[in-house]
């Protein structure tokens with residue numbers, strides 16, 4: 001771990017140098033909101049963003065990803081990682097990436113994800129603006145963000161830059177960095193600590209207590225049905241979530257009708273078809289037929305099912321689902337605080 | 344492959360299937376086709392109750408159980424019912440064609456817990472295909488097991504599969520075999536009714552180990568019959584069917600509670616399934 005300082009004036013050159021070495025992905029404005037996107041010039045970067053529409057997981061696990069290409073001559077895998085720098089990732093999203101890292105490593109390793117992940121350098125950055133539905137300071141509060149290669153913090157007259165890995169160290173040659181003074185490092189620490197407690201939404205219980213109560217509430221059918229009453233089964237809450245990783249797999253022919261691709265697409269457990277099986281002769285069975293049971297499955301996954309595997313909840317408190325849900329029912333804080341109060 | 348021991352390395356592409364050649368393809372019933380396969384590279388190992396992701400490029404991939412026993416390793420069988428897009432396309436294949444497989448997947452029948460015990464297998468409909476891997480296994484290593492009972496229910500006589508084998512099992516003193524159909528036709532001389540009515544003919548000791556595979560609605564009633572005979576839930580094993588896409592614990596489709604049916608199953612002891620609220 002090394003601490004550096006970069007002056008405000010040298011920031012632009014640093015970004016330009018990074019762009020010349022690798023693809024640089026960073027938050028940019030899109031209308032009134034923000035997205036992670038490929039950067040062409042330093043002026044596009046908006047480190048004062050609150051939250052991006054989609055989480056950065058799309059860089060490793062894109063909405064559609066080819067798995068196998070086939071033609072009349074044979075077939076082959078599509079793993080083809082590109083070196084990238086993912087720049088300006090907020091700590092809650094770093095935790096989200098850490099979660100997808102774990103699940104794609106688990107059981108059998110999925111190199112379609114992991115190769116992309118390993119080819120990436122992640123530069124985290126401090127949260128300058130808190131989004132309106134965020135609760136990252138009360139969800140899994142004891143879990144530290146890890147897996148990033150460097151951490152950039154805006155301090156007075158410039159940036160504090162902490163490198164954590166050799167990939168992080170490699171970025172130092174891109175800018176006019178000097179060793180950070182103790183004062184600069186302690187300022188950075190203060191800046192990062194100062195955002196804790198500022199999230200507009202709050203969970204009132206520990207992850208452990210929540211996991212237990214949520215699990216114990218499984219059979220409160222009426223409660224779940226009521227919570228999901230206005231659900232459109234649109235799946236938006238899954239699509240915008242940094243820790244959702246379910247997918248569908250489909251084959252598609254190319255126009256020549258002899259070659260094609262096997263592709264995975266983000267899928268959503270809130271949609272009706274997700275657990276449906278065909279039994280032949282027009283019969284089928286859906287193991288989560290009601291909206292309530294699908295809504296429950298999502299909350300269970302976020303608050304309970306994966307806790308043992310991950311060492312904490314599978315929700316990092318970004319609030320993307322809360323603001324993305326047209327029916328305004330997806331907010332985990334509202335759901336969990338309600339569950340905690342039901343006798 | 345790893346250089347030291349020739350094992351599969353963990354960094355290979357888990358979605359890349361291997362080619363298998365169809366040596367034989369026969370209609371088992373009007374809508375079920377039985378394929379005998381051999382891997383193009385010759386190598387495959389599996390346990391009874393494990394499954395494969397079977398695919399045809401351009402159509403897709405589906406989970407299918409091994410329908411023959413690893414005690415017969417020269418080739419292996421799978422039986423596929425025409426249901427939708429993928430099964431429909433695969434069932435047009437003939438001997439000499441190839442299909443593409445990822446296997447073995449999942450956790451199969453707990454042979455070690457069945458060995459040395461009385462065993463009953465209850466198979467409904469297409470459920471006879473995956474359980475055939477265990478039936479053959481027990482028949483091939485008959486002295487490792489005690490009393491062996493098989494109950495098989497089909498919709499009607501024309502949907503009965505593996506007719507030659509059924510006839511052999513009927514005659515064999517190694518197996519107490521009972522079959523039934525929901526609806527008879529003019530040539531049917533056997534039992535007609537629900538699969539559960541066959542239990543009256545059996546003589547099961549309470550220590551019997553039971554395996555159930557069939558349509559979801561069948562489980563509840565069969566379990567009741569087994570429990571009535573004193574068979575405990577931890578000695579009853581269910582072969583569960585869930586929507587599957589990846590078969591390797593990633594895509595989430597098969598998840599019940601915190602378990603992935605494709606990795607932790609498809610075979611679960613009933614005692615465990617009872618704790619997974621959505622399993623039954």
Ligand SMILES: Cc1cc2nc3c(=O)[nH]c(=O)nc-3n(C[C@H](O)[C@H](O)[C@H](O)COP(=O)(O)OP(=O)(O)OC[C@H]3O[C@@H](n4cnc5c(N)ncnc54)[C@H](O)[C@@H]3O)c2cc1C
Nearest residue numbers: 277278405406407408423424427428429430472585586587
């Ligand atoms: C562990 C396991 C073992 C199985 N063994 C056999 C077998 O030995 N023989 C056999 O004929 N069938 C078996 N099935 C059922 C078989 O997988 C389905 O009939 C098949 O997936 C239908 O696919 P389709 O594309 O033809 O149908 P569609 O209706 O077009 O299905 C679309 C997709 O949904 C999924 N899906 C639909 N139905 C099922 C289902 N019942 N189970 C799992 N996924 C489903 C598949 O990914 C499928 O590609 C097994 C299922 C499981 C889970």
Ligand code: SF4
Nearest residue numbers: 231232234235237325
């Ligand atoms: S909870 Fe909201 S976002 Fe999620 S599926 Fe239902 S309506 Fe859509």
Ligand code: SF4
Nearest residue numbers: 241315316318319321
């Ligand atoms: S559940 Fe909602 S708040 Fe939690 S990580 Fe997913 S999108 Fe963010």
Ligand code: FES
Nearest residue numbers: 590593594595605
């Ligand atoms: S089939 Fe994908 S997780 Fe089980």
